[in-house]
Amino acid sequence: MIVGLDMGGTHVDAVLLKDGQIIETVKRTTIREDIFRSIWTTLEALLQDYDSSHIERIHLSTTVSTNAIVENKTEPVGMIIQAGPGVRNDFSPYGTANFYLSGYVDHRGIVVDGLKEEEIKQARQLYQEKGIGSCAIVTKFSTRNPKNELRIAHLLANDFDTITLGHRMSGKLNFPRRVATSYLNSAVSNTFHNFSHHIKNSLQQKGIEAPVFILKADGGTMNRETAEERPVETILSGPAASFMGMSSLLPTTDDAILLDIGGTTTDIFFLSDGVPLFQPLGAKIGEFKTLVRAIHSVSIGLGGDSNITIEDNKVVIGPERAGLPYALGGPRPTPSDAMIFLGLMDVPENGNKEKAKEAMTLLGTELSCSIEDVATLILTTMASTIKNKTDQLLKEINSKPVYTVKELLQGKKIVPKLVNMIGGPSQALAPFIEAVYNLPCYFPPNYGVANAIGAALAKPTMEITLHADTAQGTLTVPELGIYEKISTDYSLAEAKTRAMELLKESAISKGSSAETIESEITEESSFNMVQGFYTTGKNIRVKAQIKPGQLYRLRSNGYES
Amino acid sequence: MKAENTLGLVFFPAFDWAISPTHPEREERLLYTQDQIFEEGIQDIEGIEMFNPILATDQDIQRVHFCVPDVASRLTESHFISSGGAIKAAQIVMNKEVDKSFALVRPPGHHAQRMVYGDRGFCVINIEAVMVERMRQEFGPLRVAIIDSDCHHGDGTEDIYWNDKDTLFISFHQDGRTLYPGTGAIEDFGGPAAYGYNVNIPLPPHTGAEGFLYVLNNVVMPILDDYKPDIIINSAGQDNHYTDPITNMNFTAQGYAKLNQILNPDIAVLEGGYAIEGALPYTNLAIILAMAGLDYTDVREPDYDPEKLKQPRDITEYIKRVSEIVLDKWKNKEDEEVKKFKGVGIVARARQIYYDTDGILDDQTQHFKNCQGCSGFNWIQSRADRGESVLAITLPRDACARCIDEAYQMYKNPPTAYRMIYLQDKVADQYHSRRS
Ligand SMILES: [Zn+2]
Numbered sequence: 002m003i004v005g006l007d008m009g010g011t012h013v014d015a016v017l018l019k020d021g022q023i024i025e026t027v028k029r030t031t032i033r034e035d036i037f038r039s040i041w042t043t044l045e046a047l048l049q050d051y052d053s054s055h056i057e058r059i060h061l062s063t064t065v066s067t068n069a070i071v072e073n074k075t076e077p078v079g080m081i082i083q084a085g086p087g088v089r090n091d092f093s094p095y096g097t098a099n100f101y102l103s104g105y106v107d108h109r110g111i112v113v114d115g116l117k118e119e120e121i122k123q124a125r126q127l128y129q130e131k132g133i134g135s136c137a138i139v140t141k142f143s144t145r146n147p148k149n150e151l152r153i154a155h156l157l158a159n160d161f162d163t164i165t166l167g168h169r170m171s172g173k174l175n176f177p178r179r180v181a182t183s184y185l186n187s188a189v190s191n192t193f194h195n196f197s198h199h200i201k202n203s204l205q206q207k208g209i210e211a212p213v214f215i216l217k218a219d220g221g222t223m224n225r226e227t228a229e230e231r232p233v234e235t236i237l238s239g240p241a242a243s244f245m246g247m248s249s250l251l252p253t254t255d256d257a258i259l260l261d262i263g264g265t266t267t268d269i270f271f272l273s274d275g276v277p278l279f280q281p282l283g284a285k286i287g288e289f290k291t292l293v294r295a296i297h298s299v300s301i302g303l304g305g306d307s308n309i310t311i312e313d314n315k316v317v318i319g320p321e322r323a324g325l326p327y328a329l330g331g332p333r334p335t336p337s338d339a340m341i342f343l344g345l346m347d348v349p350e351n352g353n354k355e356k357a358k359e360a361m362t363l364l365g366t367e368l369s370c371s372i373e374d375v376a377t378l379i380l381t382t383m384a385s386t387i388k389n390k391t392d393q394l395l396k397e398i399n400s401k402p403v404y405t406v407k408e409l410l411q412g413k414k415i416v417p418k419l420v421n422m423i424g425g426p427s428q429a430l431a432p433f434i435e436a437v438y439n440l441p442c443y444f445p446p447n448y449g450v451a452n453a454i455g456a457a458l459a460k461p462t463m464e465i466t467l468h469a470d471t472a473q474g475t476l477t478v479p480e481l482g483i484y485e486k487i488s489t490d491y492s493l494a495e496a497k498t499r500a501m502e503l504l505k506e507s508a509i510s511k512g513s514s515a516e517t518i519e520s521e522i523t524e525e526s527s528f529n530m531v532q533g534f535y536t537t538g539k540n541i542r543v544k545a546q547i548k549p550g551q552l553y554r555l556r557s558n559g560y561e562s
Numbered sequence: 563m564k565a566e567n568t569l570g571l572v573f574f575p576a577f578d579w580a581i582s583p584t585h586p587e588r589e590e591r592l593l594y595t596q597d598q599i600f601e602e603g604i605q606d607i608e609g610i611e612m613f614n615p616i617l618a619t620d621q622d623i624q625r626v627h628f629c630v631p632d633v634a635s636r637l638t639e640s641h642f643i644s645s646g647g648a649i650k651a652a653q654i655v656m657n658k659e660v661d662k663s664f665a666l667v668r669p670p671g672h673h674a675q676r677m678v679y680g681d682r683g684f685c686v687i688n689i690e691a692v693m694v695e696r697m698r699q700e701f702g703p704l705r706v707a708i709i710d711s712d713c714h715h716g717d718g719t720e721d722i723y724w725n726d727k728d729t730l731f732i733s734f735h736q737d738g739r740t741l742y743p744g745t746g747a748i749e750d751f752g753g754p755a756a757y758g759y760n761v762n763i764p765l766p767p768h769t770g771a772e773g774f775l776y777v778l779n780n781v782v783m784p785i786l787d788d789y790k791p792d793i794i795i796n797s798a799g800q801d802n803h804y805t806d807p808i809t810n811m812n813f814t815a816q817g818y819a820k821l822n823q824i825l826n827p828d829i830a831v832l833e834g835g836y837a838i839e840g841a842l843p844y845t846n847l848a849i850i851l852a853m854a855g856l857d858y859t860d861v862r863e864p865d866y867d868p869e870k871l872k873q874p875r876d877i878t879e880y881i882k883r884v885s886e887i888v889l890d891k892w893k894n895k896e897d898e899e900v901k902k903f904k905g906v907g908i909v910a911r912a913r914q915i916y917y918d919t920d921g922i923l924d925d926q927t928q929h930f931k932n933c934q935g936c937s938g939f940n941w942i943q944s945r946a947d948r949g950e951s952v953l954a955i956t957l958p959r960d961a962c963a964r965c966i967d968e969a970y971q972m973y974k975n976p977p978t979a980y981r982m983i984y985l986q987d988k989v990a991d992q993y994h995s996r997r998s
């Protein structure tokens with residue numbers, strides 16, 4: 002059995018899967034002030050009638066890190082930064098205190114100006130005086146050569162409870178984001194550790210030995226131990242769970258638009274040949290731009306309970322929430338009222354269809370047209386507002402920068418073939434979405450615990466970046482902390498083989514079973530390095546990943562809650 | 563961080579294109595520049611936006627060049643893309659999507675002249691000129707100033723705008739007596755309809771930041787103040803850098819930043835620059851920051867040593883004299899023009915053009931009609947050592963009815979026999995070619 006649990010802002014959903022079928026679901030209200038209790042009571046309810054010794058794995062999607070960041074309840078962090086020459090950044094919003102080191106490494110990973118250990122002593126003293134127990138060490142181009150970060154960490158190993166090293170966070174080049182990501186990782190570390198230990202102890206007390214996996218922003222999972230090292234990767238796992246849930250309930254291998262339409266917001270995702278799109282560089286949380294790999298998701302203020310106003314004789318929906326629909330005693334007309342009035346949505350408990358009609362009448366008078374026309378106009382407007390946004394996003398996605406002649410001339414463009422929807426208003430809105438997009442539109446009959454299903458079926462994911470410079474004879478894989486010597490005749494083929502092996506080894510050590518690992522090379526290049534008119538070596542770059550996706554297909558007949 | 567000027571970057575390193583594996587114009591050229599730009603987080607700076615190139619069309623190329631025998635045989639996809647990248651950079655500025663733009667594209671173009679038999683100085687087509695002529699088509703008449711800060715003389719751009727008063731071309735470069743392509747003397751000052759609008763400032767080897775900025779402040783800026791262009795373009799070669807392997811100058815990343823800050827171009831287009839590890843990552847970053855109005859004071863090369871790069875006093879003095887001569891010449895251009903061209907009906911210009919990359923020698927004579935009613939039509943008689951005889955006629959944008967008539971007459975009935983005949987009609991934006 003697999004347990005999937007998604008903790009959202011209002012509800013905790015949990016699901017129990019056996020042989021690809023859903024055998025139990027639970028939905029509980031979130032206790033905002035006690036994340037652990039929210040999760041634990043939901044789990045207890047889910048498992049009360051089942052033999053917990055049959056649980057193979059537990060998948061949790063939790064807002065514990067996100068909340069800490071958004072609510073500003075993070076630990077103070079002392080940053081140790083080696084910025085070197087270049088753009089003059091202001092990192093003061095990040096660390097509680099920042100200490101800048103002299104010296105630097107260049108773009109090839111060559112140490113141009115060495116570390117001054119005296120400065121590190123000063124940093125230690127500064128942070129000890131301030132009583133700061135967490136630190137993050139980030140040097141420019143540390144993904145090319147992590148020596149300085151490793152040396153500093155070695156010198157400070159006994160002085161801090163938490164030390165985050167920049168190069169471990171991502172293989173991507175982006176120093177300001179590496180600083181932000183490393184900062185956040187240290188800043189949420191204690192909070193996440195507490196949560197993680199709570200879960201571990203509580204499971205132990207119940208005699209549950211199944212491994213716990215935590216959902217990441219990229220829609221994959223990592224085991225609890227890895228999550229303790231990289232808690233920053235758990236941010237924004239909510240949209241990822243929702244995305245994974247939709248992908249599980251409505252599988253496709255086409256280009257597609259995915260819409261999660263709620264009361265207040267609509268979340269938009271895209272699939273390229275059935276594969277999720279990631280944010281180009283990484284997740285943004287609050288003001289922090291990070292290198293955390295994340296599903297590309299955009300949220301707009303448009304949902305069933307959005308406020309409707311008339312501006313210049315036109316219907317405008319959202320972005321504010323009106324409160325409850327008029328039919329439920331709310332103050333303002335909402336799209337839900339239009340759906341209720343048109344009979345596209347069942348009249349909710351405590352609802353009143355006459356009130357929905359009244360809401361349409363209010364708007365009809367203002368627009369001087371019939372109430373049926375108003376209701377239809379509202380839903381058409383809602384559908385076209387979503388389409389305008391997805392058109393704009395697709396335009397951006399399809400014009401993302403490319404760097405080779407081949408990509409520019411033949412690069413893949415996303416052309417959606419269908420729209421998949423989920424959420425309360427889906428069924429009522431589907432015909433309108435189909436009409437404005439002129440595409441088939443699908444929604445699952447039941448979606449109540451979709452996010453938990455998404456979490457339950459998520460696979461462990463991982464991405465590594467290999468960089469080999471045969472002129473210098475060095476190879477780095479920053480995510481794994483690898484920095485080693487290679488021979489001058491090292492080839493792209495060897496680099497690819499090595500990347501795949503490393504990925505596999507690392508995935509197994511982090512709780513994946515060998516037979517489920519599907520790895521692939523996602524980027525590869527090899528440049529001739531020339532000095533004067535002589536070839537001095539090769540600059541080889543390889544990216545490899547565990548394919549994101551579901552552990553297995555949900556059995557379609559299984560979902561009958 | 564927020565850019566003071568919004569800046570569009572058309573960054574297209576063409577990682578799958580090279581002239582040959584070890585040629586300076588190879589896949590690796592902008593690799594470390596990309597690493598530096600990415601690591602600095604340039605794409606996250608508010609106000610800096612990335613754009614992909616569009617593709618230039620055959621028509622865009624034919625507006626500027628006579629490709630022999632035709633466009634398709636002379637260009638690769640990379641040329642349509644690099645000139646398309648420059649066009650994109652111009653469009654986003656002209657459409658006011660951004661305040662300024664920088665096209666970091668390759669291959670470069672400033673050695674490409676009007677006649678194109680092949681590749682010279684790593685250039686096949688002149689990407690700035692293709693861009694400028696497309697701008698004029700899309701956005702109407704424009705007074706354009708092209709400032710070529712590449713270490714090599716921009717002989718291609720000079721050739722293309724030799725007789726065009728609406729395009730001021732200023733090139734400062736390592737003296738042609740000491741470096742390829744050998745041209746770029748002060749005396750080369752433009753054709754009869756644009757005398758004085760082709761300004762060459764040859765500089766001695768070992769010129770440093772002091773010298774470049776002196777020329778900029780004391781020659782280039784005063785001329786621009788007089789000329790009042792609608793658009794300023796920096797033909798931004800970066801081979802004046804002290805680490806460049808094929809030149810002998812001592813310019814720095816800080817110098818390039820200051821140059822762009824003072825010149826304040828609307829559009830910059832990358833030209834040469836082959837110190838791909840030690841210079842380009844820093845000079846490109848410096849130019850980006852300067853154009854965006856951001857602090858560039860912390861940008862410096864790993865081996866930067868201001869003491870070593872200090873310009874010797876005799877060079878400073880020499881540069882002052884050159885500057886004085888050029889500025890005087892600019893001020894007296896009207897008088898000089900009268901002396902030089904009054905009463906001359908047709909101005910002939912015989913030249914030999916060597917295509918170093920492809921090893922072709924072109925023997926050509928250009929003829930400019932000194933017309934009272936317009937800039938005058940002109941024609942090139944050309945024969946490459948491995949080719950056939952060519953007649954290439956150009957009608958300028960302001961051509962008078964008589965010139966139009968004469969040019970078409972010449973196209974139909976050339977005075978002698980040619981194998982290929984071309985007519986570039988800039989009035990109607992048409993291009994004709996025929997084999998006889
Ligand atoms: Zn050059």
Ligand SMILES: [Zn+2]
Nearest residue numbers: 933936962965
């Ligand atoms: Zn005329």
